[in-house]
Amino acid sequence: MSEDLQQPAQARMASVVGLAQELIRRPSRAGIDDYGPVLGVLEDWLTTRSLPHRRLHDGAGALVGLLVEIPGGRPGSWWALDACVDTAPYGDETAWSFPPASGEIVDGWLLGRGSADSKLAATMFCHIAADLAPRAESLCGGLAVLLDVDEHTGDFGGARAYLTDPSTARPAGVMIGYPGMGEVVVGGRGLWRATITVHAPSGHSGSSRTVVGAVTRAAHLVRLLDTAKLPSTAGTLGFPLPPKLSVTAFHGGQGFSVTPDRVDINVDVRTTPGFDAHDAETLVRKAVAELDAELPAPKPTEVAPVAAWPPFRLAEDEQPAAALLRAAAGAGLTVRPKTAGPSNIGNLLAGEGIPATAGFGVPYEGLHGINERAHLAELPAVYAVYQRAVLGLLEG
Known part of the structure; x- marks a missing residue:
């Protein structure tokens, strides 16, 4: 020019x-x-x-x-x-x-x-x-x-x-x-986002009966997600960054005397060409299945995807x-x-x-x-x- x-x-x-x-x-x-x-x-x-x-x-x-x-x-x-x-x-x-x-x-x-x-x-x-x-x-x-x-x-x-x-x-x-x-x-990076709903029986916090509440189950799920192994795909397929998973919200319960029957968690996964939205959903659902096997509840944990964008x-x-x-x-x-x-x-x-x-x-x-x-x-x-x-x- x-x-x-x-x-x-x-x-x-x-x-x-x-x-x-x-x-x-x-x-x-x-x-x-x-x-x-x-x-x-x-x-x-x-x-x-x-x-x-x-x-x-x-x-x-x-x-x-x-x-x-x-x-x-x-x-x-x-x-x-x-x-x-x-x-x-x-x-x-x-x-x-x-x-x-x-x-x-x-x-x-x-x-x-x-x-x-x-x-x-x-x-x-x-x-x-x-x-x-x-x-x-x-x-x-x-x-x-x-x-x-x-x-x-x-x-x-x-x-x-x-x-x-x-x-x-x-x-x-x-x-x-x-x-x-x-x-x-x-x-x-792209993203895959979902809301996860964790269920459990509700009860009185002072009850003599031991109840594994939704907060406890949800906290266990957060630990499973935080320790999930994501592939180190940085540099593959010409893409310089690895995937990343973050738990970004945790909602449930009210007051002190009731163990809630529901907790909602938001999960944000940043995706790459080597770890796409399908891979992100598979990883999260695997953690959810592990939760339900280790700490069973009358109702299975629900995963509701809300957004997916490609990298x-x-x-x-x-x-x-x-x-x-x-x-x-x-x-x-x-x-x-x-x-x-x-x-x-x-x-x-x-x-x-x-x-x-x-x-x-x-x-x-x-x-x-x-x-x-x-x-x-x-x-x-x-x-x-x-x-x-x-x-x-x-x-x-």
Whole structure:
């Protein structure tokens, strides 16, 4: 690509940051705040610039996102940029050093919930769409910008609505604007999750009759799960991380005088190509069978799977990872491909057969915690990298 995009990117920064400040000042905590105000800011900005956009709704009619579409004038694949504009909750607001909806800039940091994850990326992607719109006729395929407001719930309603919309061109790949400099996330472990219900006879805690209650049985099951041997598959099939099992919730009982007849446990298994969802379920059911054999109860333990996403990993020469890595190198940045331990929206896309990168952005602190903030000095370089990557994909 012959043109130097760093200088135009620098000229865009005041507008990118200004729009991000407006978004941060509209609270959009997942499951808490109304998303209308934060999307309204984006809609006004897009309308002023005559950029085509529309709201996305889920099957129940709930607002789950905003979609911007810039069709090219030549045949080709569509590509998507994705950033969420809903956020994690604030947590203990008294522990913050500044208001969570601040939006102020202090010592080069943009302050407030969503500054890192991912309102700054959302405004950056909207500006890139605006940059490309005047030259759209010369581009192949098209660019979609997905602004999801159902991401931090874990439901990814915006992405689901986008992928199931019959009027939308299915993307050949997606670049997700999670923050973090120095790495392009090209993969992530998958997951298999289940709720396990452990039963036992109830009774009085002071009874002279010995009863193995549900809490005792459930605690034994947790020990079985914690000591279960998972294969060390790190490095196999080109995947650098091993699987992992965690018991993440334990609910049952009330008060002191009754041994409960039921305890519910949540189990989260992070999967890999060498240890998939079927393997995870087999391991958990084996532990459950061992529990029921060692500490029998009138009713067998129940396993109810609730979610399964596949792991994913793109090769460095696979799009859109190749375009993003190449653009970063062209900007003089040393960026390495990374496979993330936590799952992300890239796993959902992988389940749909859509390759995705899931992170390259500005340095940050406090993501999902207190004092969330994003460093702005690197923003022009990040902007130019994404713009180079998009142009590389759309110029054919």
